[in-house]
Amino acid sequence: MDIQRAFGPRSGDRGLSRYGVGQFFSTRHTDACERQCQRKDARVWFSWWRDRRRRKLLAEPFPDDWRPWLERNCRHYSSLTASEQQRLRNDVRVFVAEKHWEGCNGLVVTDEMRITIAAHAVLLGLGFPQLPYDRLLSVLIYPDTFVTRQQRLQAGIVNESDEPRLGEAWYQGPVVLSWREVREQCVDDPDGRNVVIHEFAHLLDMTNHAIDGIPALDGVADADGWVERFHTEYQRLVRQSRVGRRSVIDDYGATSEAEFFAVASEAFFERPVELRLDKPVVYECLRSYYRQDPAGRVTTVR
Template sequence: MGLFTAFRRKRLAGRGFPPPWLEIIERNVPFYRMLPPADRQELLGHVQVFLAEKHFEGCGGAEITDEVRVTVAALACILLLHRRTDYYPLLSSIVIYPDEYVGERRRWDEAGVITEGPEPRVGESWEQGTVVLSWKDVLLDAGAPDDAFNVVFHEFAHQLDQEDGITDNDGFLPGLPEGDRWRQVFEGEYERLIAEDEAGRWTLLDPYGAESPAEFFAVATETFFEMPGEMRRQHPELYGALSLYYRQDPASWGW
């Protein structure tokens, strides 16, 4: 990040926050009310930088309004609080559908055979600089901040993963604080989720996280922010690893 970019971002973040945008956040993002006052102020600054740098595009009849842009930006920027950030540098555009949409799905079985086909989706994160979201699900998930499901957290966790090198197809890389130590935590928790899913047992973490290390990190991020107290009780080492990575302790927020 160059000096000019840093100066421009600092100036953007320091501007007065538009009152209509604040009304949108207070209405659509309950997390905002839970944050400590200093974090709220930091979040509003991040939102202004994010919206100045990212392009939104509507598909399937979706209209890109300030409500769409500000809501998505606020949720995405919660993941950036307290961190030295380059504002999702691999991301250039956010594509919004009005509702669930159909995307292509690839699956590899144990023999390495690939099957492809259409699949209903509510979100995607592409390595080519795009996040795709269902607006209906963005609102539903934002309005239920304690159910461990948040499509914005999930897809933007993928963006952070791609940026920091946390996972690849084979496992976890040392892209987390304390490298090998936290890689061991993630590998152990990932294997635990796979085993519990195969045994048909209920898990706090969404079983979709057993699909791959990348999906595990995204699912764990959702649970960390949406059910932090329960994660801290049931998965204390994983909570500690994520707390160190995100530099946040959501279990201490005003739930």
Template sequence: MIFSWFRQRRRRKILAQPFPPEWVACIDKNVAHYHYLSAEEQARLLDEIQVFVAEKNWEGCGGLVLTDEMKVTVAAQACLMTLGLEGEPFRHLLSVLIYPAGYAVPEERWHQGWSVKGESARLGESWYRGPVILSWAEIEDDSKHPGYGNNLIWHEFAHQLDMLDRATNGTPPLATRQERRRWHEVMTSEFQQLRRDAAHGRATLLDTYGAENEAEFFAVATECFFDVPVDLKEQHPRLYEILSSYFRQDPAARILAHEGS
């Protein structure tokens, strides 16, 4: 309770600061979906971004000097995901680490009884009760070219949502048994379809990396849900509907309303 009181007081102080206009310019430039939000949603998102930027521990890695643009871009996309969700899904996430580009981590594999030491190339990672790690070059590329269904930030933060119940299995915490049953039914069928499409080399809207396992499938589907919602709704209506009911957002409707107006 005391912690919550301190947190509320700290947040009131953060939100008492005016939102920097140059931050709005970063969001305008790097977060395409921001333009489709209603004025009320935009105002709520800006508040969330201000708190997220202030409360997380930000670290530049590999010699990267962090800028406000980097923090605001990550915060804006992460907070857009949770705009309709109850509570504070990212409250346990303490740190965001950003590398200038892709990075390598040491890796040990076992091959025919021998330990083989090598390196594994990464664009991003998401750890349970640990940091989210991102490549800025990849984020910039996604920001410059929205509409291809790829977005590193949504991918890694989807893993954070998935992990909220400790299990990284492609199913975030859901409120009712009925929701869990429906989620399992739709996600399993869509995941199997992607696996079949990937095995046959068929072109897919969803990145075939999602065929790796259920956790990657949820992360890849989340990328499409926010980046190409109209296409996802058209090509995978059941998947769209289940994600829309989970995120409590309808990004496709926002885009269509905007285009129709």
């Protein structure tokens, strides 16, 4: 469940106060403004075209043969309200239609695989105004554990090694998953782990253009306080892990703050009541970020 740093820091924007009006509107800057306007026009056109295509897609009824897979393979579905179920079905259809699905090592991708993965991926974005995965292009599925070549710098020497993976997320995609692991955790024997939620949480982490366990917090009222509280809870897990104290958040979350966010997100959706009792601060941070209350859903259903 490794992640890759595929991008650098954002460059800061320069304000107009450094430039005289005449200088700012030189030919060079005019050309730059024209290019910027062209890019903006392209984004507006693409957004219009995408929304039109989605409206056409959602005008058709949800496929009858998809519903059993959705209900059986995504156990969260039954705890959602009617409006949330409708939103999830719509997002599943959009996600399945817009992403490129590729089977690896001879695997033939089926509709059941697409529905199972899509349902858990869009579950994370159910509280957001819209589906948060527009930049993701592809989902790659292996039949089982897959191997990736890793490079590490040690004592001035670059060492390469093959490492097994169950899932992997890259900035702007692809997301790579082991179907055996997806089926085992989501369908056959749910145990609080969920590789789909884990990897798509990594994608959400990358929305602030860094892999640091802090996603874009546009919808959080006190973003600075959120960051401080979440960092404190990460440090607490690291200390607990060192002395062998177990938590509802797996020790793998102590590896880094990026992994802490991903593993905590698994617990938030898969073991919400336990997380709220064991790590109430973490639960509240994730509740305010995801704009969802999974523990409340479980309590209501019971």
